[in-house]
Amino acid sequence: MTVASDPHRSPRRAFWGDARFFLGVLLVAASVIGVWLVVTAARQTVPVYAAAHTIVPGEAIGPGDLEVVDVALGELSGTYLAAGGLGDEAVATRTIEAGELVPAASVGQADEARTTSVVVRSAVDVPASVEAGTVVEVWTAPLGEDGGYDEPRVLVADATVVSVTRDDSMIGGGAAALELVIPRADVSATLAAMADESALSIVPTAGAGS
Numbered sequence: 001m002t003v004a005s006d007p008h009r010s011p012r013r014a015f016w017g018d019a020r021f022f023l024g025v026l027l028v029a030a031s032v033i034g035v036w037l038v039v040t041a042a043r044q045t046v047p048v049y050a051a052a053h054t055i056v057p058g059e060a061i062g063p064g065d066l067e068v069v070d071v072a073l074g075e076l077s078g079t080y081l082a083a084g085g086l087g088d089e090a091v092a093t094r095t096i097e098a099g100e101l102v103p104a105a106s107v108g109q110a111d112e113a114r115t116t117s118v119v120v121r122s123a124v125d126v127p128a129s130v131e132a133g134t135v136v137e138v139w140t141a142p143l144g145e146d147g148g149y150d151e152p153r154v155l156v157a158d159a160t161v162v163s164v165t166r167d168d169s170m171i172g173g174g175a176a177a178l179e180l181v182i183p184r185a186d187v188s189a190t191l192a193a194m195a196d197e198s199a200l201s202i203v204p205t206a207g208a209g210s
Contacts, residue, residue, distance in 0.1 A: 044072060045070040045071055045072050046070065046071065046072075046073060046077050046082065047068050047069070047070050047082065047083035047084075048068070048069060048071060048073070048077075048080040048081060048082055048083060048101055048102070049066040049067070049068060049069075049080070049081045049082075049083060049085075049086065049101070049102040050066065050067050050068075050069045050099055050100060050101050050102060051065065051066065051067075051096045051097065051098055051099060051100050051102060052064070052065055052066055052067045052098070053065065053098045053132075054095065054096070054097055054098045054132045054133040055092045055095070055096040056092060056095050056132065056133055056160045056161070056162050056181050057092055057093060057094055057095060057115050057160050057181050058091055058092065058113050058115040058116060058117060058181045059091060059092050059162070059181070060089070060090070060091050060110065061086065061090045061091060061092055061107060062086075062090075063086065066086065066102065068083045069101070071101065078104070079103060079104060080101045080102060080103055080104060081102040081103070081104045081107055085104075086107070087107075087109070089109055089110040089111070090107050090108070090109065090110075091107070091108055091109065091110050091113050092106060092107065092108075093105070093106050093107065093108045093113075094106050095133050095135075095160055097133065114183060114184055115181050115182060115183055115184060116181070116182065116184055116187060117162055117179055117180065117181050117182075118179070118180055118182060118187065118190055118191070119177055119178070119179050119180075120138060120177070120178050120180055120190070120194070120200055120202070121175060121176070121177045121178075121200065122175060122176045122177075122178060122200055122201055122202045123141075123175065123199040123200055123201055124175070124201055125166065125175065125176055126164065126166075126176045126178065126202045126204075127204060129204060130161055130164060130178075130202065130204055131161065131164060132161055132162060132163060132164075133160065133161065134160070134161045134204060135158065135159070135160055135161075135204070135205045136159050136160075136161060136178075136180070136202050136203060136204050136205060137154055137156065137157055137158075137159065137202075137203045137204075137205055138154070138155045138156035138159055138180070138182070138190065138200060138201075138202060138203075139152045139153065139154055139155060139200070139201045139202075139203055140152065140153060140155040140193045140198045140199070140200055140201075141153075141198060141199040141201070142193075142196065142198045143196060143197050143198055143199075149198075149199050152199075152201065155186070155189060155190060155193055155200070156180075156182050156183075156186045156189075156190060158182075158183065158205075159180040159181060159182045160180065160181040161178055161179070161180060161181075162178075162179040162180065162181060163178070163179045164176055164177075164178050165177045165178070176202070178202055180202075
């Protein structure tokens with residue numbers, strides 16, 4: 001005996017159709033939560049150090065050289081020196097400009113420093129653009145046997161200015177005394193050049209002071 005089907009009976013929805021619906025809802029919810037987490041993370045700030053003034057390589061860094069600022073860094077938070085993370089006998093390993101966030105990689109220990117500072121008197125005045133943080137070359141012209149000077153050559157190819165003291169009272173152009181941070185490997189030659197009365201000149205590297 002054949003049972004006639006009911007023409008008014010609704011067809012039963014397949015299970016996979018319901019599963020697909022719920023899967024779509026879950027994907028939308030996950031997307032909304034993901035966006036919310038990204039926005040929330042972007043709004044969160046962390047306290048990190050910024051340079052209170054220009055800090056040059058080899059310079060000791062203390063609390064007075066830094067200021068604490070709250071910034072939103074997101075995934076970059078570990079890249080910069082967190083407030084309270086300054087160790088004892090810390091020194092800069094590169095120039096940190098005034099107001100710049102302090103990269104963690106730019107701070108090292110004093111016993112690891114490969115640079116030192118010397119005071120050099122330039123035989124001629126230095127450009128007005130030369131100031132703390134400027135990268136310069138030190139040129140030397142050895143004193144010749146006839147009382148003149150031999151051809152100049154580069155003595156230190158990579159030095160950083162700590163400070164400049166200009167003397168504009170000298171006739172024919174002022175001289176200048178500069179405290180420089182130089183590689184330790186160049187210290188011996190620099191001291192020898194000063195001892196044998198070579199004429200030293202300070203020349204900004206390409207792009208310095210621009």
